[in-house]
Amino acid sequence: MTSPPPVGAYAVDTSTGRVGRVLDLMGPHVRLAPVGCGREWACAPDDLRIATPAERLSAATAYANARSRGEVP
Numbered sequence: 001m002t003s004p005p006p007v008g009a010y011a012v013d014t015s016t017g018r019v020g021r022v023l024d025l026m027g028p029h030v031r032l033a034p035v036g037c038g039r040e041w042a043c044a045p046d047d048l049r050i051a052t053p054a055e056r057l058s059a060a061t062a063y064a065n066a067r068s069r070g071e072v073p
Helices: 053-068
Strands: 010-013 018-026 029-034 041-043 048-050
Touching: 010 029, 010 053, 018 041, 018 053
Parallel strands: none
Antiparallel strands: 010 018, 010 048, 018 029, 029 041
16 A cells, blocks of 8 residues: 555546545545546545646646636636
């Protein structure tokens, strides 16, 4: 079992491919918030790895594009 990324770090949930910011630990799970906005989710620490700068940029760009199309606030 590996230790989860620190709070505030951007991580990839390898079970879904989603990028999120680590909010806190919830018992055996890590709580993440998506880049931009959206519903938070939890995943197992073993399913996380630190996001690369390219993955962070891609997630931020996807959010900005969705916002410009009016799909998200």
